[in-house]
Amino acid sequence: MPRTDNIAEYNGVWVFAEQRNNLLNPVVLELLREGKKLVKKLDTELTAVLLSHHADRLARELIDYGADKVIYLENELLCTYSTNIYTKLISNLVLENKPEIFLIGATHIGRDLAPRIAARINTGLTADCTSLDLDENRNLLQTRPAFGGNIMATIICPDHRPQMATIRPGVMEKAEKDTNNKGEIIKINPEISATESLVEVLDVIRKKAEFDITESDVIVAGGRGLRKAEGFKLLQSLAELLNGTIGASRAAVEAGWIDQSYQVGQTGKAVRPKIYIACGISGAIQHIAGMQDSKCIIAINKDPSAPIFKIADYGIVGDLYEVIPCLINKLKTLR
Amino acid sequence: MEFQLSKQQKMIKKMVRELTENEFKPIAKEIDETGRFPHENVEKLRKYGLLGMNIPREYGGAGADELSYVIAIEEISRYCATTGVICSAHNSLVCWPIYYYGTEEQKEKFLKPLARGDKLGAFALTEPNAGSDAANQQTKAVKENDYWIINGSKIFITNGGMADIYIIFAKTDASKGPKGISAFIVERDSPGFKIGKIESKMGIRGSATAELIFEDMKIPEENLLGKLNDGFKIALKTLDGGRIGIAAQALGIAQGAFDETVNYIKQREQFGRPIAKFQSVQFEIAEMKTKLEAARALVYNAALKKMHSNDYTLEAAMAKYYASDIAMEITRKAVQLHGGYGYTKEYCVERMMRDAKITEIYEGTTEVQKIVIAAKVLNR
Ligand SMILES: Cc1cc2nc3c(=O)[nH]c(=O)nc-3n(C[C@H](O)[C@H](O)[C@H](O)COP(=O)(O)OP(=O)(O)OC[C@H]3O[C@@H](n4cnc5c(N)ncnc54)[C@H](O)[C@@H]3O)c2cc1C
Ligand SMILES: Cc1cc2nc3c(=O)[nH]c(=O)nc-3n(C[C@H](O)[C@H](O)[C@H](O)COP(=O)(O)OP(=O)(O)OC[C@H]3O[C@@H](n4cnc5c(N)ncnc54)[C@H](O)[C@@H]3O)c2cc1C
Numbered sequence A: 001m002p003r004t005d006n007i008a009e010y011n012g013v014w015v016f017a018e019q020r021n022n023l024l025n026p027v028v029l030e031l032l033r034e035g036k037k038l039v040k041k042l043d044t045e046l047t048a049v050l051l052s053h054h055a056d057r058l059a060r061e062l063i064d065y066g067a068d069k070v071i072y073l074e075n076e077l078l079c080t081y082s083t084n085i086y087t088k089l090i091s092n093l094v095l096e097n098k099p100e101i102f103l104i105g106a107t108h109i110g111r112d113l114a115p116r117i118a119a120r121i122n123t124g125l126t127a128d129c130t131s132l133d134l135d136e137n138r139n140l141l142q143t144r145p146a147f148g149g150n151i152m153a154t155i156i157c158p159d160h161r162p163q164m165a166t167i168r169p170g171v172m173e174k175a176e177k178d179t180n181n182k183g184e185i186i187k188i189n190p191e192i193s194a195t196e197s198l199v200e201v202l203d204v205i206r207k208k209a210e211f212d213i214t215e216s217d218v219i220v221a222g223g224r225g226l227r228k229a230e231g232f233k234l235l236q237s238l239a240e241l242l243n244g245t246i247g248a249s250r251a252a253v254e255a256g257w258i259d260q261s262y263q264v265g266q267t268g269k270a271v272r273p274k275i276y277i278a279c280g281i282s283g284a285i286q287h288i289a290g291m292q293d294s295k296c297i298i299a300i301n302k303d304p305s306a307p308i309f310k311i312a313d314y315g316i317v318g319d320l321y322e323v324i325p326c327l328i329n330k331l332k333t334l335r
Numbered sequence B: 001m002e003f004q005l006s007k008q009q010k011m012i013k014k015m016v017r018e019l020t021e022n023e024f025k026p027i028a029k030e031i032d033e034t035g036r037f038p039h040e041n042v043e044k045l046r047k048y049g050l051l052g053m054n055i056p057r058e059y060g061g062a063g064a065d066e067l068s069y070v071i072a073i074e075e076i077s078r079y080c081a082t083t084g085v086i087c088s089a090h091n092s093l094v095c096w097p098i099y100y101y102g103t104e105e106q107k108e109k110f111l112k113p114l115a116r117g118d119k120l121g122a123f124a125l126t127e128p129n130a131g132s133d134a135a136n137q138q139t140k141a142v143k144e145n146d147y148w149i150i151n152g153s154k155i156f157i158t159n160g161g162m163a164d165i166y167i168i169f170a171k172t173d174a175s176k177g178p179k180g181i182s183a184f185i186v187e188r189d190s191p192g193f194k195i196g197k198i199e200s201k202m203g204i205r206g207s208a209t210a211e212l213i214f215e216d217m218k219i220p221e222e223n224l225l226g227k228l229n230d231g232f233k234i235a236l237k238t239l240d241g242g243r244i245g246i247a248a249q250a251l252g253i254a255q256g257a258f259d260e261t262v263n264y265i266k267q268r269e270q271f272g273r274p275i276a277k278f279q280s281v282q283f284e285i286a287e288m289k290t291k292l293e294a295a296r297a298l299v300y301n302a303a304l305k306k307m308h309s310n311d312y313t314l315e316a317a318m319a320k321y322y323a324s325d326i327a328m329e330i331t332r333k334a335v336q337l338h339g340g341y342g343y344t345k346e347y348c349v350e351r352m353m354r355d356a357k358i359t360e361i362y363e364g365t366t367e368v369q370k371i372v373i374a375a376k377v378l379n380r
Helices: A026-042 A056-064 A083-097 A110-120 A231-241 A251-254 A321-334 B006-033 B039-047 B067-078 B083-099 B104-116 B172-178 B233-268 B279-308 B313-337 B349-359 B364-378
Strands: A012-014 A046-052 A071-074 A101-105 A124-128 A131-134 A138-144 A149-153 A164-167 A184-190 A219-222 A245-248 A275-279 A294-301 A313-318 B121-124 B138-145 B147-158 B165-171 B181-189 B191-197 B209-220
Touching: A012 A026, A012 B104, A026 A046, A026 A131, A026 A321, A046 A056, A046 A101, A056 A071, A056 A184, A071 A083, A083 A110, A101 A110, A110 A124, A110 A164, A110 B172, A124 A138, A138 A164, A138 A275, A138 B191, A219 A231, A219 B209, A231 A245, A231 A321, A245 A251, A251 B191, A251 B209, A294 A321, B006 B039, B006 B067, B006 B349, B067 B083, B067 B279, B083 B104, B083 B121, B083 B147, B083 B165, B083 B181, B083 B233, B083 B349, B104 B165, B104 B181, B121 B147, B147 B165, B147 B181, B172 B181, B181 B209, B181 B233, B233 B279, B233 B313, B233 B349, B279 B313, B313 B349, B313 B364
Parallel strands: A012 A046, A012 A101, A046 A071, A071 A184, A101 A164, A124 A164, A219 A245, A219 A275, A275 A294, A294 A313, B121 B165
Antiparallel strands: A131 A138, A138 A149, B138 B147, B138 B165, B147 B209, B165 B181, B191 B209
């Protein structure tokens, strides 16, 4: 494809401020922080692009999180995502304003939107990046796992602008909020008609949030030894202090204390977190099969002969209702 | 070997065959599909004196001999393997050990209602970490004053949740390995006794297979069955008898599938004649029949050995190994000879094939039977 002939005219870093029901997607905060780093090196401005309706509060929030400028397209039809309308409006904005870099979160919406914009404005796009950097020629070094994560590819886009990338959510750090930040909000009311969208959204159905425990670095798992559903609240407090999640044995799931999506084991999920804390779990082979590859296993059980101790790196013999509150207190004083 | 059945054995065979055809066969498909426990069948077993049938009359039983029992399980299992195992677990694994090892008080209190069929029994040895390696028990019993406090759990317990009386095994001396296990009689309403998950299974789907949970379960001191720390011996001895029951169940499943097949191949026509006219089909039938009779001889022989001797370990293991093996083979062939129809739920042979598989696994897997047989042969 022909190169962008006026590369030098392109300036500024843009991020797409994805919102759903006028709540920013968490990945936007990651984009803002990453964008901030880039604008410092490039000596330019960070702009957030927001499409919504009744979202002045959001526009302000984007500034709190570090945007120098917010371009806010306001229209009732922009409340919910629509491929055609969003693509058209954002592509036109890009062509008019010529940003140098454009970052979009690799969410379902971002993965739909980014390639359409890239194709329309004839530029390069790297999907699902996990790290970004710059070279001396202002080229964005876009690194992403390829071949199922077995190789890391670093991709550049030297001849076209903007340099577009979607960023894998959850990989980068989030921007900090600072209400003293200053910035400019440019509000535009584009003319659009509903007939422009080839897609009509009839209904948005919310799936019950199913958190995937396999992605957590720390799992605090409970078994029948909890004796009651409330026990998981205690585990939850411990898990939160460790930035982890809770897990469960089949016995705890069968007792109805917790959803099956938390079950670890042969017929549940296989996990390999950095730390696995087994509380009131005897260590039946069907459970162990799902967690023995954890880097560090800590067992809390009042029965010293429980088989879980055979595979534990650290074991505490005692009542979990006494041990866990002690751990929680100790962790709190360490913070 | 030609078995001359006694008059009583013949009568029992006729009675159970009619019971099965009239009562169990018609609902076998439905209980398989819904996986529901057939309470009405248990009630029929009770009425016909088949729960506790080997227990002498003075303890509430029917006083029938072991061969009659085998014949009964075989006949029941011909069309309902679910009912077969409910009956077998109750008789072999619960009534028998209480009769054989129980005190007079225990027989009065527990055996009588069991043998009359007023109460149903279950046998609980298996744990998550103790299957074939049954000695690796983790359930523990500790004596406190006049009570045993039991903590632990059991898995895959036939009649679990449906039964009123359970024989369970627990470690009473952790330092002694298999010699530190004891047997206990546990009532369903003991404090701290809970029923966990009911498994969803490939076959024998109507029989409840449950997890049992003991949380500081408190049972009276006098519920210890047999001597302290004799539990593992009791379990093994009980399973010797249980295996004859499972062998009979396997034999019944195979016989049922065989009968269905003989009927079918005479009726089904292809290439202008009944498929029974093809020689390869005939040869299959000949093989099936021969193996069926060989298995029957082994199973009946094990029953006779039990009637006349105290050491029937080898005969029971051989009977269970062979009968379950050919049950799998014969049901598989039965499906094959039914062609595409055999693969549908309109015909019962697919259910029989699913039911057959468990007979190779429970009350000691086929591999465990071979270990037992080889040990007996080589130690001689
Ligand atoms: C087909 C099949 C599939 C299975 N798949 C799985 C699976 O995927 N995952 C799984 O987990 N299991 C599975 N199981 C079940 C497994 O066999 C065990 O039954 C189960 O793991 C036991 O759970 P548990 O350790 O929580 O309970 P238990 O074995 O009852 O252990 C409870 C433990 O808590 C301790 N305890 C009690 N009170 C306290 C206290 N106050 N403080 C500290 N400790 C205490 C006790 O000492 C005991 O060790 C499966 C079973 C079957 C049959
Ligand atoms: C439907 C159902 C009903 C049951 N009912 C009861 C009941 O009422 N009461 C009760 O106590 N239990 C019951 N059980 C449990 C049953 O007896 C066990 O499942 C069985 O003994 C096998 O144990 P396991 O499942 O732990 O298999 P494992 O012991 O884990 O065996 C897995 C495989 O390894 C093989 N293997 C193991 N050890 C050896 C060895 N040394 N050499 C060669 N091969 C070996 C086995 O043969 C098998 O093929 C039931 C099970 C089922 C599925």
